[in-house]
């Protein structure tokens with residue numbers, strides 16, 4: 001389980017964005033998180049992705065307390081959690097091919113490709129020709145497909161999807177959500193953040209609505 005207890009998180013001294021939040025992601029289950037703009041959904045997603053350190057409270061990953069965030073997160077914990085953001089163009093190195101983008105976590109953690117890249121790029125519908133292109137030569141939807149493949153390439157036990165589909169069309173949304181649902185069915189615990197209630201109803205097992 002990936003859980004957080006009593007989280008207090010903020011960016012500036014004084015008023016926290018999250019104050020006393022508890023959340024649990026269970027293996028094989030998808031938790032939807034909805035709520036108005038600026039209520040702190042992305043802030044919670046960033047903490048659970050180990051990208052933002054809370055002011056106080058605890059984060060626990062499969063029974064182990066998380067003691068470091070960002071570059072201080074131990075590799076074994078960091079690689080257990082995949083993350084997909086809203087804006088794929090802000091999340092990739094613009095000079096890399098899509099193939100290099102998808103492979104980057106394998107390279108960084110010195111792991112071999114045992115066929116997972118081909119499996120995932122096929123699942124997200126990226127052809128060899130698209131994989132050879134660079135981000136400025138593909139659409140947002142095609143780039144987001146690469147970002148989801150990248151998030152799954154280390155076979156994470158948890159996946160954080162922060163507004164994953166808000167920049168893409170309906171058919172890409174359906175394809176991405178179908179793939180995330182299939183990895184959840186194999187045991188991955190998922191947080192799905194979205195402002196789209198209807199999408200979360202169809203996607204998640206449970207939906208939490210803030211304020």
Ligand SMILES: Nc1ncnc2c1ncn2[C@@H]1O[C@H](COP(=O)(O)OP(=O)(O)OP(=O)(O)O)[C@@H](O)[C@H]1O
Pocket residue numbers: 011012017035036037038039040041042043044195
């Ligand atoms: N890096 C930052 N520095 C300062 N304040 C920030 C930062 N990131 C977010 N905030 C503030 O924290 C609050 C919560 O933002 P957050 O992005 O978590 O909300 P959200 O619910 O995901 O919103 P949206 O649905 O619009 O994406 C907002 O008031 C926002 O302005």
